[in-house]
Amino acid sequence: MAINVLNLRRLITPENLQPLAAPLLIIMILSMMVLPLPVFLLDVFFTFNIAVSVMVMLVAMYSRKPLDFSVFPTVLLVTTLLRLSLNVASTRVVLLEGHSGPDAAGKVIEAFGHFLVGGNTAVGIVVFIILTLINFVVITKGAGRIAEVSARFTLDAMPGKQMAIDADLNAGLIDEKTAKARRKEIANEADFYGAMDGASKFVRGDAVAGILILVINILGGLFVGVIQHQMEVGDAAHTYTLLTIGDGLVAQIPSLIISVAAGLVVSRVGDDEGDIGAQVISQIFANPQVMALTAGIIGVLGLIPGMPNFVFILLAAGFGYLAWRGYKKQEAGSKEAKPAAAKAAAAAAAAAQPQAEVQEASWNDVAPVDVLGLEVGYRLIPMVDKGQDGELLKRIRGLRKKFAQEVGFLAAPVHIRDNLELKPNAYRIALKGVEIGGGEAYPGQFLAINPGRVSGPLNGRETKDPAFGLPAFWIDGGTREQAHALGYTVVDASTVVATHLNHLILNHAAELLGRQETQALMDHIGKESPKLIEDLVPKQLPVSTVQRVLQNLLEEGVNIRDMRTIIEVLAEHAPRVQDPIELTARVREALGRAIIQSLFPGNAEVQVMALEPGLERILMQAMSAGSEGGAIEPGLADTLLRQTAQIAQRQEDIGLPPVLLVPAQLRTLLSRFLRRSVPSLKVISNAEVPESRIIRVTSVVGGAA
Structure with missing residues (x-):
């Protein structure tokens, strides 16, 4: 027996019971519709319903983006079902025990029927109808419309978002795992808004059911009170109407709270500024000029005779205080910025002063030319500044790694520097000191690229994609979703520069494979197959010939990842053939399967x-x-x-x-x-x-x- 109890304790754990929570909750809710409940349990469940609705609204407010509360459509269904079950259970108690007094259906219903409406049936009915109209006509209808439009735009924008993910993946900016996660997030977002569009119908149906239940309970109470319990018509109408109104209000108020939560979830825009409270404070109360103008307008209204002067002047003083605080913060920020600017100006002036004594020239003055260089205008410096966590730096590291994995050798690092001779938003890409490409990028904006099948133009700065020459527009962040919906591929400024750089590096891969890179590649292969390298270089072929063969392959877009095959073919034919062109042809024949596979997968x-x-x-x-x-x-x-x-x-x-x-x-x-x-x-x-x-x-x- 002890062993059985011990096994039972091991089975009954929070982890094992958690999957049963949802089925048990649904069974409990459905049971309330058919089984009579004691008055005390009714009070408990009504209080629990209010607590759940408040908790759902708070979770909706503190969610940073809609998908953080992706279970909300299901929660909406369950809470609606819970309210309707409580309506059925309370109706049964009201009709059976309502003749005994106003507390027949529990203290919660009595409190809502007496305290909130003062025991006045007419006021109660009016308040109930107003709450129902607010819930049904305003909040639920608006939230449903937002969810419907969001679902439509999200579905329309899915191809463009998928293309943007594929572009980032092909450019080496993200790996396959990140791409899968982004695709899943896009699909979940579309599913969420679609589910919210349908779930909003639950609340609308709940509002209609609340009105019908109110009418049915009043008529049913009159019938039961007058016919079965021989009550006076007036007493029966007063008693059962108050109980019915209390029952309706105790269900309608949580319904209104849940509807507000739904509106907060679907109307949320952006996920970079914290919760809704942080967004409201940062976007409404952060501008001291707005606060000052508001204080002035309210203050002028407060001086008009006949107006509630004290209230208007009090509010004007409050807004004036907020404006004063905002101006103080701005002044403090500008004072902190001035010393930094003064130091920068002093450093520039010191650098501009001529040296007291000119040093003799030396070999240190001969600077080698960078193999790969990226020069940026001053407005693009934050994108490449390590101190400011420049996004472009991370993307360039990813590009170089992806290039090594796909092409087969490690290219020279990209040297980045600012160039004040360039336009503020311009950049230039150089290979061995010679410009091979350039363009303009606008930090904080997005490039909407027309892949050839968009459904309309955009409002923005018309341009061309610098990497592939496709027509495009520079747009603000607010136009991003519209661009996705129209079929544009939307990328940020860092991705534009990184994609252009990646395209040029791939096109000039042969020139990036110098003698030093070739020798490093030979040394790398020699660690795994030392005998193979020793027999070939330099006994049969010099490094220069191997380099020329590899460059010939790269010039025609053939990667050199399969170096083992390349070295084996060169070692086989080197005793008879020394011409790099002929050796390249032999290597291409050996790599034929890979070449054809890359062209025709x-x-x-x-x-x-x-x-x-x-x-x-x-x-x-x-x-x-x-x-x-x-x-x-x-x-x-x-x-x-x-x-x-x-x-x-x-x-x-x-x-x-x-x-x-x-x-x-x-x-x-x-x-x-x-x-x-x-x-x-x-x-x-x-x-x-x-x-x-x-x-x-x-x-x-x-x-x-």
Whole structure:
């Protein structure tokens, strides 16, 4: 027996009972509809209902964003069901015991029927109707409308938000785990507003049910009191009406509180300034000029004869005090800022003074050129200032890490400095001291990028996405949700600069792979496969040749992550071949599966462009003549460039990568010849396509020549 009791104690724990709480609560609520309750339990449950409603409203006020209270639609259903069950239980007691006195249904109903309305049935009915109208017509209807519009806008904005997440993921600004969490949050937000739109109907139905229950209880009480208990009509009407009004008020007031909580949840905008109280104080009472003007207007009204002068003057004095406090805080802030500005000016003046004695030049004056540099105007300095926790610094570190993981080597760090010669919001990206890109960014604003299928324009500064040249608008934070709803991809200023930098780094990956990076890569591989590196470098190939092969691969968008395969192929062919171009072709054939996989993921058909047989023969003859393109007739070269560009554009329009399949002998020639005119074109050889992949030619280049 002791063992059984011990096992029972182990089973009955808070952790084991927690999943049973919700089912037990629902069963208890439903039981109140059919089982008679003692008067004392009615008082307990009515008090509990009031306490729950107040608690729900406080949780709604202190939630920073709607999803912090995502269970609210369910809570709304349960509290509504609890109120209706209490109405049924109290109606049973009122009709059965109402003839015995005003406390027949418990002290709570008696208090609401006598104290709140003074025992006056007419006042009680009016107050009940007014509370019901406030709840039903004003608060519930408004909250339901907000939830409906929010759900619609959230659903419309989902594609744009998903694209923004994908853009951040592709740029290396977030990892896959963070992207999944953001996608889940977007889906939960849409589900929440949709649920709130439906849950608001519970409260509206509860208000209608309250009115019907009031009428039914009054009529039922008259019938029971006069017919069954032989009461006078006036006494029965007074007694049962007061009990019914008390019952209605004790249910309607918690309903009103819950409706206010629903309105607070769905009307919440932003989640960066704390709870609702903090937002109200910071946005309404923080401006001393507003407080001073309000004090002046109220004070003038208080001087008008016949007005309640004392009340108006008192309030004017209160607002005046708040204005005085606000001005004092502003003055204190400006005094703290002046010494800092004075120190900065003194430092600048000291730096501007000529040196008393000019030092002799030395090698320390020869500064090496940064491999990668980012220069920013003075308004962008907070984005890259470590002391101000600049967001762009974190994103650049993430970019560099993602570049190493995807491309296969560690690029040089990005050196960031301010440049007062640039425009305040401008930035410039340099490679080995030469500008390769630039643009403008506006901290605190967002870039709404048109991906090609938006449903309307935006009010903002029209521009173009600096990375890809897409049409875009710089917008304020208040227009962000509207931009999402119209289908724009919205990103902040730090993401704009980081995405542009990432795009340029990927396009210039070959130039970032210098001799030092190549040697560091060889050393890294040598830690795992020392014999492989020793046999190749420098016994068979110098580091410069390995570097040139790797650069050839990077120039055509082939990553070098599979260094083991690359080194093995070079070691195999190095005794017979020393030409970097020929070695690159051998490496590409070995990496063919990975190259094709990056262009055509999965096992999909390899849908490519091909050369017309006659054009292919002409180009083969030019190659056999020992020329690398110089023997191509100029008119034919122009036709080849023009047709390739047109067909490549058609491939992209139908969602296919522009890939040209040619014989191995022509691949290097055509890749170099076409790269400048059609940057997005990838030229692959027949030898690079795995035998397991199916090739389908979608277009022919040179057919009309």
